[in-house]
Amino acid sequence: STVMVIVCVSWILFGCQTAKKVTPEEAVTAQVNKFAEAMKAKNVDGIMAIFSEKFEHYEWGDKAGAREFLQQAIDVGYLEGVEIDLSKMQVKVEGSTATAYPIDVRASFGATTVEMVFTKENGNWLVTGVDASDL
Numbered sequence: 001s002t003v004m005v006i007v008c009v010s011w012i013l014f015g016c017q018t019a020k021k022v023t024p025e026e027a028v029t030a031q032v033n034k035f036a037e038a039m040k041a042k043n044v045d046g047i048m049a050i051f052s053e054k055f056e057h058y059e060w061g062d063k064a065g066a067r068e069f070l071q072q073a074i075d076v077g078y079l080e081g082v083e084i085d086l087s088k089m090q091v092k093v094e095g096s097t098a099t100a101y102p103i104d105v106r107a108s109f110g111a112t113t114v115e116m117v118f119t120k121e122n123g124n125w126l127v128t129g130v131d132a133s134d135l
Helices: 002-018 024-040 044-048 063-075
Strands: 083-085 090-094 097-107 110-121 124-132
Touching: 024 044, 024 083, 024 090, 024 097, 024 110, 024 124, 044 063
Parallel strands: none
Antiparallel strands: 083 097, 090 097, 097 110, 110 124
16 A cells, blocks of 8 residues: 555655664663663663573572562662763673673662673673672
8 A cells, every 4th residue: 555655665764864873882882871871760670671581690590580689779778879980881892792891880889890791682782791899
């Protein structure tokens, strides 16, 4: 139908105008920014939105364990006044894996430096690992 053609054409045109090539570094940085905003808002769903189903951690286990850990940290007030400093952060990309480090986190629990490991899955960079010193 004519309507379908118009919809398809507008998608194609719209897509071309907005398809600024985003580098992997920019894409990972955007994900870290989402993480930082969600942490400040204490929004567990927002934090977990950038986590992969393949996430693994030596202490928390999987994505569900990470969610539980974050929810408990919020519930007991560990993330009160959280500040996340990304000014020194560097993103290193190797193929479909990337690391973002150092991410400096301060809150009522104290301070820690975090490294986030991202893996590209279906075009999205998702967190597959987190390493936090001093936690």
